[in-house]
Amino acid sequence: MKTLSDINFRDPYILSVPELEQYYLFGTDGLTAWSGAPHGFDVYISSDLQEWSGPIAAFRPDPDFWADHHFWAPEVHRYNGKYYMFASFKRHGVPRGTQILSAETPEGPYLPISNHPITPASWECLDGTLYVDKEDKPWMIFCREWIEVTDGEMYAVRLKEDLSATIGEPMLLFQASQAPWTVGGKEGQYVTDGPFMHQTSSGELLMLWSSSGASGYAMGLARSVSGDISGPWQHDPEPLYAKDGGHGMLFRDLTGRLMLAIHAPNLNPQERPLLIEVQESSRTISIKSL
Template sequence: MITLSEINFRDPYILPVPEKNRYYMFGTAGATAWSGSPQGFDVYVSEDLQLWSGPLSAFTPAADFWADHHFWAPEVHRYNGKYYMFASFKADGIPRATQILVADQPEGPYVPNSAQPVTPTGWECLDGTLYVDQQNKPWMVFCREWIEVTDGEMYAVQLANDLSAAVAEPILLFRASQAPWSVGGKEGQYVTDGPFLYACANGELLMLWSSSGVKGYAMGLARSASGDITGPWTQDATPLYGEDGGHGMLFRDFQDKLLLAIHSPNINPQERPLLLEVVEVDGTLRVVAAE
C-alpha cells in the first residue's frame, strides 16, 4: 500500500464506487507524460483515500492502436451501466485527440468504444469530459489547444447516446483570455486545460478549468447562469486554486464530503495528487483551509 505523496500522477481523477466501497484513481503517469512510450493507463484503488493499492493496468493499447505517446488525462464516468474512459492521445503527424474507451468494471480492462476519436478530425484537442444535461443528453466538453489557435478555446459537442461519436458541430463556449486570472505566455498564448462540470444547488452550472496564473498553473471557475452547457459563460475574476496546481475534478466521498482532486506542483516529475475539501456557498465553491 502507498500514499498519494508516493504516486507520480498528473491530472488525477477519482471515481467513487459505493457498492464496492472503493475509490478508483486514474491519471497521467508522470514518467511518460512528456517523453517515452506509455504502456497504457493505470488505476490505483483505495477504501479510505489514504492508502492505495496498485498500480493495476486499466488500459493496454492493442498493437494497431493509432497513438503512441502523450497518453494524457484519463477520466472515468459511469454511464448507462458501463464505465467510459475519456482520454487524450497523440502520434507523430496526427493531431492530439480525445478518444472514448469502455469497460464493464471500473478497473477495466478498457477498450476503444469506437475506431476513431470523437474530437474533430484535424484539430489539436485534449481533455474531453462527459456532461449529461437535464434532458439526459450526453455532451463532451473539450479544449482546443493553444498550439493551434494561440488563445486556447473551450468547446461542447453533443454525443450519440452510446458515446461513439459526435452528432453535431462543436459549440465554442469561451476562450482562455476571457478569464481575468489567466496569464498569457511569452508568445501570447493562453492555455485551456482540464474542464470539469459541476451543477450548483441554485441551478447554476460551473466549470472548473485550468490555465497559467500569476503563481504558475492555476484553476478557475466559469459559470453558465442559464444552467445549460451552451452558456453563455462568464468567468470568475480570481482562481479557485492559484498555487501552482490544477486540472481539477470534484467528487463526494462516502461520508458525502465534497473533495477537489488536483495535481500539485505542476513540475515534472514532482507532481502528485492532492485532495482538498471544498464547500458550495451561494452558487460558488470555496476551498476549505487546512487546519
C-alpha cells in the same frame, strides 16, 4: 500499499463507487507524460483515500492502436450502467485527440469504442469530459489547444446516446484570455486545460478549468449564466487554486464530503495527486481547508 505522495500522477481523477465502498484513482503517468512510450493507463484502489493498492492495468493499447505517446488525462464516468474512460492521445504527424473507451467494471480493462478520437480529426484537442444535461443528453466538453489557435478555446459537442460519435458541430464556449485571472505567454499564448462540470444543489452550472495564472499553473471557475451548457459563461476574477497546481475534478467521499482532486506542483516529475475539501454554496464552491 502506497500513499498519494508515492504516486507520480498528473491530472488525477477519482471515481467514487459507494456500493463497493471503493475509490478508483486514474491519472497521467508522470514518467511518460512528456517523453517516452507510455504503457497505457493504470488505476489505484482505496477504501479510505489514504492507502492505495496498485497499480492495476486499466488500459493497454493493442499493437495497432493509432497513438504512440502523450497518453493524457484519463477520467472515468459511470453512464447507463457502464464505465466510460475519456482520454487524450497523440501520434507524430497526427493531431492530438480525445478518445472514448469503455469497461464493465471500474478498474477495467478499458477498450476503445471506436478506432479514432471523437474530437475533430483536423484539430489539436485534449481533455474531453462528459456532461449530461437536464434532458439527460450526453455532451463532451473539450479544449482546442493553444499550439494551434494561440488563444486556447473551450468547446461543447453533443454525443450519441451510446457515446460512439458526435451529433452536429462543436460549439465554442469561451477563449482562455476571457478569464481575468489567466496570464498569456510571451507570444500571447493562452492555455485551456482540464474542464470538469459541476452542478450545485441550486442548479448553478459550474466549470472547473485550468490555465496559466500569475503564480504558475492555476485553476479557475466559470459559470453558465443560463444554467445550460451553451452559456454565456462568466469567469470568476480570481482562480480557485493559484499555487502551481490544477487540472481539477470534484467527487463526494463515502461520508458525503465534497472533495477536489488536483495535481501539485505542476513541475515534472514532482507532481502528485492532492485532495482538498471544498464547500458548496448556492452559486459556487470554495476551498474549505488545505
